[in-house]
Amino acid sequence: MSAFYVTTPIYYANAEPHAGHAYSTIIADALARYHRLKGDDVFFLTGVDEHGAKIHEAATDAGISPQAYCDRIAPTFTKLWERLNISYDIFMRTTSNMHKRGAEKFLAALYNSGDVYKGTYEGYYCRPCERFVPEKELTDEKICPDHKLPLEWLEEENYFFRLSKYQDRLLAHIQETPEFIYPESRRNELLRVLEGGLEDVSISRASVSWGIPLPFDPDHIVYVWIEALTNYMTALDYENESDRYHTFWPADVHMMAKEITRFHALIWPAMLMAVNLPLPKQIVAHGWLTKDGEALSKTRGIFIDMDTDIETYGLDAFRYYLLREFSFGNDGDYRPARLHARYNADLANDLGNLLNRVLGLVNKNFEGVPTPTIPGEFDDEIKAMAQATIDQLDAHIKTFAFDAALETIWEFVRRINRYVQQTQVWTLAKPETKPRMGTILYNSLEALRIISVLISPFIPDTAEKIQNQIGLTEFDTATAWGGLSVGIEVSRGEPIFPRIDTKKQKQPQPKPEAKPKKKAEKKTTHLVAFADFQKLDLRVAKILAAEPIEGADRLLKLQVDLGTEKRQLVAGIAEHYTPEELVGKQVIVVANLEPATIRNVESQGMVLAGSGDTVVLATLEKEMPLGTQVR
Ligand code: ME8
Numbered sequence: 001m002s003a004f005y006v007t008t009p010i011y012y013a014n015a016e017p018h019a020g021h022a023y024s025t026i027i028a029d030a031l032a033r034y035h036r037l038k039g040d041d042v043f044f045l046t047g048v049d050e051h052g053a054k055i056h057e058a059a060t061d062a063g064i065s066p067q068a069y070c071d072r073i074a075p076t077f078t079k080l081w082e083r084l085n086i087s088y089d090i091f092m093r094t095t096s097n098m099h100k101r102g103a104e105k106f107l108a109a110l111y112n113s114g115d116v117y118k119g120t121y122e123g124y125y126c127r128p129c130e131r132f133v134p135e136k137e138l139t140d141e142k143i144c145p146d147h148k149l150p151l152e153w154l155e156e157e158n159y160f161f162r163l164s165k166y167q168d169r170l171l172a173h174i175q176e177t178p179e180f181i182y183p184e185s186r187r188n189e190l191l192r193v194l195e196g197g198l199e200d201v202s203i204s205r206a207s208v209s210w211g212i213p214l215p216f217d218p219d220h221i222v223y224v225w226i227e228a229l230t231n232y233m234t235a236l237d238y239e240n241e242s243d244r245y246h247t248f249w250p251a252d253v254h255m256m257a258k259e260i261t262r263f264h265a266l267i268w269p270a271m272l273m274a275v276n277l278p279l280p281k282q283i284v285a286h287g288w289l290t291k292d293g294e295a296l297s298k299t300r301g302i303f304i305d306m307d308t309d310i311e312t313y314g315l316d317a318f319r320y321y322l323l324r325e326f327s328f329g330n331d332g333d334y335r336p337a338r339l340h341a342r343y344n345a346d347l348a349n350d351l352g353n354l355l356n357r358v359l360g361l362v363n364k365n366f367e368g369v370p371t372p373t374i375p376g377e378f379d380d381e382i383k384a385m386a387q388a389t390i391d392q393l394d395a396h397i398k399t400f401a402f403d404a405a406l407e408t409i410w411e412f413v414r415r416i417n418r419y420v421q422q423t424q425v426w427t428l429a430k431p432e433t434k435p436r437m438g439t440i441l442y443n444s445l446e447a448l449r450i451i452s453v454l455i456s457p458f459i460p461d462t463a464e465k466i467q468n469q470i471g472l473t474e475f476d477t478a479t480a481w482g483g484l485s486v487g488i489e490v491s492r493g494e495p496i497f498p499r500i501d502t503k504k505q506k507q508p509q510p511k512p513e514a515k516p517k518k519k520a521e522k523k524t525t526h527l528v529a530f531a532d533f534q535k536l537d538l539r540v541a542k543i544l545a546a547e548p549i550e551g552a553d554r555l556l557k558l559q560v561d562l563g564t565e566k567r568q569l570v571a572g573i574a575e576h577y578t579p580e581e582l583v584g585k586q587v588i589v590v591a592n593l594e595p596a597t598i599r600n601v602e603s604q605g606m607v608l609a610g611s612g613d614t615v616v617l618a619t620l621e622k623e624m625p626l627g628t629q630v631r
Contacts, residue, residue, distance in 0.1 A: 001039055001040060002041070003043070003248055004035040004040040004041065004042045004043070004252050004253075005042075005043045005044075005045070005236075005248040005249070005253075006028050006031050006032050006042070006044050006045070006251070006253045007028070007044075007045040007046070007232050007253070007255065008024050008025050008045070008255055008256070009049075009255075009256045009257075009260060010046070010048055010092050010231050011046075011047075011048055011049060012049050012052075012054060013049060013055055013069075013070050013073040013077075014054045014055050014057075014058040014073075015058065016073065016076040017076060017077050017080050018296055018304065019289055019296065019306045019334065020257070020288065020289050020296050021077075022080065022084055022306060022322075023286070023289045023322055024255060024256065024286065025084065025086050026086070026319055026322055026323065027255060027286055027322075027328075027400075027402065028046065028253075028255045029044070029085070029087055029088075030319075030402060030458050031255070031397070031400075031457075032044035032087060032088075033087055033457035033458075033460065034393075034397050034457040036087075036457075037457055037477055043089050043090070043248045044087060044088045044089045044090075045088065045089065045090050045092060045231075045235050046077075046081065046086065046090075046091060046092070047077075047093060047231065048070070048073065048074055048091075048092070048093055049094055049224065049228045049231075050066075050070040050093055050094045050095045051095070051210055051211040051224045051227060051228075052208060052210065053130060053205075053207075053208050053210070054128070054224075055069065055070065056208070056209070059210075067095060070095055074091075074093055077091070078091055083310070083315070084315065084319070085315060085460055085461065092231050092234075092235050094228060098234060098235075098237065098239065099230075099234045099235070100212055101234075101239045102230065102234025102235075102237070103227050103230045103231075104212065104215045106230045106271075106275065107203075107212075107214060107222060107226075107230075109275040110161065110203075110271060110274055110275055111214075111216045113274040115161060115162040115165060116159055116160065116161055116162070116203065116216075117159070117162070118158070118160070119157075119158060119159075119160050119200075119202075120157055120158070121154070121155065121157075121160075121202050122153075122154070122155045123135075124138060124142055124151035124152065124154075125151060125153075126144040126147060126149065126151050127152065128144070128146075128147045128149065129146060130223075130225060132202065133145070133151055134199055136196060138151075146259055154207075156205070156206045157206055158203070158206065158220070158223075159202065159203050159214065159220060160200045160201065160203065161200060161201050161202075161203045161226070161267075161270070161271065161274070162200050162274075163199065163201045163267060164197070164198050164199060164200050166198070166274070167194060167198045169270075169273055170194060170198075170270060171191070171194045171195075174187065174265075175191075179282055180265070180279075180281070180283065181261065181265050182284045182285070182329075182399075183284075183285070183328070185329065186258060186283075189261075190261060190262065190265050190266060193266065194266070198266065201267060202223060203222060204217075204220035204221060204222055204223055205220070205221050205222075205223050205224075206219070206220055206221075208221045208224075209221065211224060212227055225263055226267075226271070229263060229267070229268045229271065232251055232268075233245070233249060233277075236249055249277070249278065250278040250279055250280050251280040252280075253280075253281070253284050254282070255284050255286070256283075256284070256285055256286075257286055257287065257288055258287060258288070258329075261283060261285050264280075264283045265283040268280070284400060285329065286328055286329060287328075287329055287330045287331040287332060288331045289326075289331075289332055289333075290331050290332070290333050290334065291304055291333070292333065293333055306318065309339055313339060313340070313343050313500065315461065316347075316459035316460075316461050316462045317339065317343045317347055317497070318339070319458060319459055320342065320346070320458065320459050321339040321343075323402040323403070323458050324342060324402070324403055324406040324407070325338055325403065327401075328400040328402060328403070340500065340502065343497065344499055347462075347496075348495075348497040348499045349499075350417060351410075351413050352495050352497035353417075353495075354416060354417050354420070354444075354448065355448055355469060355496060356496075358420065358441060358444040358445060358448060359445075359469055359470075359490050359492035360492060361441055362492075363490060364429075365429050365437060365438075365441075367487075368471065368489045369442060369470075369471065369485065369486050369487060369488050369490060370437075370438030370441050370442050370486070371438060371439075371486045371487075372438065372439040372442040372443065372486075373435045373438065373439060374435045374436040374438075374439045375439065376423070376439065376440070378422060378423065379439070379440075382415060382416065382419055382447060383481050385412055385415055386479075386481055387481070389408055389409060389411070389412045389450075390450075390454065392405075392408045393405050393408065393409075393454065406458060409451060409454050409455060412447070412451060412454075416448070416451075419440070419443070419444065419447075420444060423440050425437055425440045425444075428440070442484070442486070445470055445484055445490070446481060446483070446484045448466060448470060449470055449472070449476065450479055450481070451466070452464075452466035452470075453477050453478070453479050454479070456475075456477070462496060462497075463475070465493070465496050468491070468493070469490065469491055469493050469496075470484070470488075470490055471489050471490045471491055472488070535592075536590060536592065537590065537592035538591070538608070538629065538631070539562050539563075539589050539591045539630065540563075540586060540587075540588060540589075540624050540625070540626055540627060540628040540629075540630060541560040541562045541587055541588070541589040541591075541607075541627075542561045542584065542586050542587075542626055543560055543584065543585050543587060544559045544560060544561050545558070545559040545579075546558050546559075546577075546579035546583060547579055549570065549574075549599050549601055551599065552574075552598075552599045553574060553575065554574050554575055555570055555571070555572055555599060555601075556571050556573055556574045556577070556579060556582070557569075557570055557601050558571055558582065558607065560587070560589060560605075560607075561626050562589065562591060563625060563626035563628075567589070567591075567604045567605055568601070568602060568604060569589065569604060569605050569607060570596075570598040570603035571607045571609075572615075573615055576615040576616070577617070585617065585619065586619055586623055586624070586626075587618065587619060588607070588608040588618045588619070589606065589607055589608070590605055590606040592605075593606050
């Protein structure tokens with residue numbers, strides 16, 4: 001059993017949590033649960049960052065003391081985590097004594113390292129960031145690069161940490177430990193920062209009163225960012241260096257969004273180097289959740305109404321959507337319509353119906369889980385696929401590709417749906433075929449049990465519901481095929497994901513000028529004769545190469561193999577696929593489209609893709625020989 005320590009940032013307690021905090025915490029929760037499932041000894045930290053000027057101001061505005069304000073905000077986080085089924089092991093509060101004492105010990109050690117000195121700070125300060133913006137990042141307008149708000153000129157006596165001294169060691173560490181900063185784009189960004197040179201950082205604030213006094217000069221308050229970073233250690237009882245500390249430090253994953261990686265990947269490791277402590281193993285940054293492409297902002301009224309969506313679709317649908325829809329590291333635009341679509345397609349249709357159908361057939365034809373006695377077509381294939389699915393998950397989770405992990409599981413879910421269909425199991429109730437029917441149903445139930453285990457880190461309530469309906473009384477985490485006992489009584493309950501009609505969703509009211517009648521008319525004119533459809537020559541092709549087209553952000557130039565010939569095409573998919581992702585993919589090409597010249601590049605055909613809010617290439621469910629006709 002290996003130890004696994006994962007953290008979210010500790011969120012500012014200046015306001016109640018929002019969907020962005022939920023996103024980060026659900027990701028970390030899925031990771032923690034996955035490692036627990038694998039048998040690791042997991043410690044999962046989340047919490048609140050309760051000191052500093054921001055909190056002081058919010059408390060003043062509310063007319064209460066900072067401590068009373070923090071005591072009011074902290075439960076809004078813990079309540080949300082309960083609602084979102086977050087399996088944290090510790091909820092850190094930086095106003096706790098454990099944290100204060102641990103932070104003091106750390107700061108004393110930092111001071112004793114000789115890398116702390118007193119100096120005067122003059123510079124442009126961003127209050128929302130609580131940081132001085134370095135010279136290099138300053139624009140003529142003196143606007144914060146993150147908040148786009150005017151900066152303040154500030155001068156004060158501060159203590160500084162000699163960050164510049166650690167530049168070469170940090171550079172070497174990042175270069176020698178490629179996994180230290182993930183994803184690669186963030187790593188490159190931080191390498192560029194390092195190459196540009198590091199300035200020393202101030203670690204105290206004379207003008208702030210709400211915080212922890214420096215142990216070596218109590219007239220100064222430790223800068224909230226420096227203090228907050230130490231929470232990852234103080235939470236492990238760094239003060240007493242008890243077992244928990246020795247078991248879990250260094251952290252395995254510090255999870256966060258991209259805007260705070262500099263603190264975590266440069267300043268925090270340098271501080272740890274100064275006090276001779278091991279560095280966290282990975283700094284991992286996901287993208288931002290946006291609304292209509294814009295950053296969430298309370299002041300600008302840009303927010304995500306997660307309460308309504310959780311109420312409509314259930315918590316697991318919300319978790320599933322966040323984990324399945326967005327590719328890790330990139331920003332993701334939150335769209336209730338996509339949540340709705342995923343709910344009905346993946347959860348209600350693929351998974352919910354499968355469970356319902358299989359349990360219905362078992363209930364009708366057998367007393368409990370039937371005995372598998374008659375092996376037949378497809379059985380070995382699905383057993384092998386169960387194992388292959390399990391094997392692929394580790395690699396996806398290692399790269400935080402939750403979307404790919406869930407898609408891999410859903411390929412298996414869809415395969416089992418097809419197994420039920422291909423074997424026409426519902427027609428086998430006659431005495432001579434009933435043993436085969438029992439075998440197919442056993443296999444389907446066993447597949448569902450394994451699926452429930454695999455989805456449990458992501459949608460834990462659903463996993464439990466499935467096992468309850470299969471008749472298991474205690475959650476069974478075994479993934480080896482055949483673990484399901486014969487004879488247990490299944491209990492088909494309510495559908496786990498009843499289909500949700502679009503009409504029931506809150507819909508924006510149609511504008512008065514919309515004329516639905518005309519729409520209906522238009523629909524009928526879209527019909528085409530079969531003969532017309534047959535005129536299209538659709539073929540299976542493979543992408544051999546892909547490259548951007550200069551001056552056209554949306555377009556890619558593709559070289560494809562149609563079996564009998566090679567072609568060049570232009571496709572408007574550059575915003576949705578990187579060239580590397582495309583090479584080797586089988587796609588469907590309209591082969592008899594008139595050639596066209598697009599941005600000076602000749603295009604001999606067209607690649608088919610689903611084109612809505614996002615663009616997804618149409619592929620065949622299995623590979624086929626190149627040039628095969630698609631009808
Ligand atoms: O930075 N999308 O606290 P914070 C995704 N106290 N994630 C988001 C998000 C969004 N739109 N908005 C916020 C702080 N987050 C410091 C951290 S740690 C030692 C101190 C998440 O309340 C994301 O994890 O501003 C981001 O990094 C974090 O909240 C910032 O939280």
